[in-house]
Amino acid sequence: MATDTTRARLLDEAERLFLERGYELVSVRAVNAAAGMNPAAVHYHFGSKEDLVVALLQSRLGPLWADRLATLTRRRAAGWTPGAGELARINRRKDGYGGSLDHRAGVARGIARAVRDEVGDRIAITAKLNMEDGVRGGLGIDESIQVARRLQDDGSVDALQLTAASSLLNPMYLFRGDAPVKEFAAQFPQPQRLGIRLIGKQILRAYPYREAYLLESGSASVPPLTCR
Structure with a gap:
């Protein structure tokens, strides 16, 4: 005792x-x-x-x-293991929208086509596209360019707004700089607050900030594309 x-x-x-x-x-x-x-x-x-x-x-x-x-x-x-179709870390679906890049891009392409069919050429359509998720097994620059080309070939978008990071798995890959662990933890009740304070730096990684830090990835994405 x-x-x-x-x-x-x-x-x-x-x-x-x-x-x-x-x-x-x-x-x-x-x-x-x-x-x-x-x-x-x-x-x-x-x-x-x-x-x-x-x-x-x-x-x-x-x-x-x-x-x-x-x-x-x-x-x-009971014998459960992750399915072979769970090829991407972000998208673990096993239906027609999971697995290969073509399947995973299906949701975005379908939505863009539906919007284009509805508005025609009366309104410019932009799409926000991740260049890199910043996590192993996530979307990389090469796959991002392939998705962008598919959107281009569909004729469904007029412009792409490029971004980066997985808001779920690695949000600081986009924001850069010191990770706001203390401020983030303060939004949660105990005991979650304690856990975030203690292991937050493993969850919210810190990346050094530099001017125009997304320009290099963005430049790699732009030359092959000629959207509407």
Whole structure:
């Protein structure tokens, strides 16, 4: 019982300090001192600082993940594995809109054609197209150019607005600069806020900012295209 109480005090103080100062600025010694423990308490009960963080996440977030993890375990035990048609990391559909590039581009091309059929030449149509998702298995510049050429051949768009990044998997690939982990975490309740503060830099990656940083990819996309 005493051991459980000691662990709980260390976790509570670690959580408070991490939220106040950030993970990098909190030492194991500071956690021990804040909990009123001897300098070896964290090492004795958890191991390293990283082990302390793992225990903290398990304590705070474990109950939220329990049902999902149990479901995944049951599916795997029943023989489930990701389908062979799940070729793109963003699009994992197994119907006519998943798998190959032609299938994955089908939604965008179908919408563009429907709009063109409705408005004819009375209104200019623009489409926003990702040049790169910034994630392994996502859309790259070569595939982006192929999609753009298909839209061009369809005659369904007058211009393309080029962008980048997967807002779901790697949003900072578009925005660049320091990742706003603290501000992003503040939008969530506890314990999600704690988890984002602790592992946010792995989710929101930081890319150095430079002027016109999308120009190189955009220049690669533009020469082969001659939209309406």
